[in-house]
Amino acid sequence: MKFLFVLGLVFACSVNFSVAKDAALETVSKHGQLSVSGVDLVDSNGEKVQLKGMSLFWDVWMPQYYNKEAIDGVHDLCHSNAVRAAISVTTERDGGYIETPDASLERLYAVIDAAIADDIYVVVDWHDHEADSHLNYSLDFFDKVSKKYTGVPNILYETFNEPTGQSWSDVLKPYHEAVIKTIRANDPDNVIIVGTPTWSQSVDQAAANPITGQKNIMYTLHFYAGTHKQWLRDTANGALSNGIPIFVSEYGTVNADGDGSVDEAESRLWYDWLDEHNISYLNWAVSDKVEGASALQPNTTAANTCKEEFLTASGKFVVAQNKA
Numbered sequence: 139m140k141f142l143f144v145l146g147l148v149f150a151c152s153v154n155f156s157v158a159k160d161a162a163l164e165t166v167s168k169h170g171q172l173s174v175s176g177v178d179l180v181d182s183n184g185e186k187v188q189l190k191g192m193s194l195f196w197d198v199w200m201p202q203y204y205n206k207e208a209i210d211g212v213h214d215l216c217h218s219n220a221v222r223a224a225i226s227v228t229t230e231r232d233g234g235y236i237e238t239p240d241a242s243l244e245r246l247y248a249v250i251d252a253a254i255a256d257d258i259y260v261v262v263d264w265h266d267h268e269a270d271s272h273l274n275y276s277l278d279f280f281d282k283v284s285k286k287y288t289g290v291p292n293i294l295y296e297t298f299n300e301p302t303g304q305s306w307s308d309v310l311k312p313y314h315e316a317v318i319k320t321i322r323a324n325d326p327d328n329v330i331i332v333g334t335p336t337w338s339q340s341v342d343q344a345a346a347n348p349i350t351g352q353k354n355i356m357y358t359l360h361f362y363a364g365t366h367k368q369w370l371r372d373t374a375n376g377a378l379s380n381g382i383p384i385f386v387s388e389y390g391t392v393n394a395d396g397d398g399s400v401d402e403a404e405s406r407l408w409y410d411w412l413d414e415h416n417i418s419y420l421n422w423a424v425s426d427k428v429e430g431a432s433a434l435q436p437n438t439t440a441a442n443t444c445k446e447e448f449l450t451a452s453g454k455f456v457v458a459q460n461k462a
């Protein structure tokens with residue numbers, strides 16, 4: 139038994155090539171200002187660093203988690219070194235930044251300030267599927283936020299959550315370039331993550347015509363393990379080999395519709411691939427909606443965010459990975 143145990147330890151060490159570890163301990167005070175080197179996210183010493191954590195749900199629908207109590211739970215109990223604020227832009231019935239900019243900014247700033255206090259990174263996500271059709275609002279939003287938080291190392295910007303059928307070269311690339319120019323006028327350094335076609339899956343299209351003349355740009359890859367499998371990892375491998383830095387700002391352990399049960403086997407294949415490449419990943423979502431992707435049980439309060447007894451099957455699975 140003892141011999142087997144020792145062998146097991148040697149094996150466990152020998153296969154752990156990634157920088158993955160308990161994300162709760164890999165804080166901003168430890169890693170500082172992030173940048174991009176080749177395809178890698180690196181810290182202020184130029185060492186590879188991985189962000190692992192949680193995405194909040196659309197702010198107009200889950201405002202109860204846009205506060206310090208919830209972010210404390212995301213950091214300490216969901217073992218995250220990053221949280222994503224998913225700022226709704228336009229939703230059919232309940233609006234978003236276009237209708238209620240001040241309320242949206244208040245929720246966003248509460249999350250950013252909590253992330254700063256908790257020493258974790260925060261992704262400012264323009265959570266939209268048609269951002270190209272109201273570019274002036276994107277510019278207004280990113281100008282305000284990047285002006286307010288100039289020089290704060292905690293912040294990463296995500297310019298466009300999930301484009302759908304828009305053309306990369308004709309629509310999305312020019313959109314991102316306009317937003318990047320606005321952010322860079324206030325903030326020369328922080329990482330900017332740009333959305334890719336087909337609900338942020340077609341990183342190959344971005345790889346064929348990347349954004350040039352800019353630094354610290356990464357490209358969004360989203361996956362839902364129950365739906366997206368080896369074929370999407372193959373696409374991503376192609377993009378990586380073309381030098382495209384990838385950031386998984388949103389993934390689910392379930393089906394692409396956000397529901398279904400946890401696909402543990404496929405999720406583990408994704409985790410192995412992400413860790414092998416030191417790619418960052420944030421789970422969708424800090425939500426108590428009754429659906430498979432939710433990390434929290436129905437009616438979980440902010441104060442109970444990520445407490446063990448309030449986690450769903452997906453929540454437990456994800457937290458185990460965040461602290462691995």
Ligand SMILES: *[C@@H]1O[C@H](CO)[C@@H](O)[C@H](O)[C@H]1NC(C)=O
Binds near residue numbers: 274275278
């Ligand atoms: C964006 O453009 C629309 C249409 O011209 C206009 O009504 C709106 O006020 C503009 N909003 C901002 C924030 O610039």
Ligand SMILES: *[C@@H]1O[C@H](CO)[C@@H](O)[C@H](O)[C@H]1NC(C)=O
Binds near residue numbers: 156157186414415416
């Ligand atoms: C991931 O990071 C580790 C530690 O820095 C490094 O040894 C490994 O080569 C990296 N993997 C890739 C694919 O770059």
Ligand SMILES: *[C@@H]1O[C@H](CO)[C@@H](O)[C@H](O)[C@H]1NC(C)=O
Binds near residue numbers: 436437
């Ligand atoms: C959640 O709260 C609502 C309103 O208080 C209540 O009707 C519902 O039964 C609760 N759901 C669960 C699963 O506790």
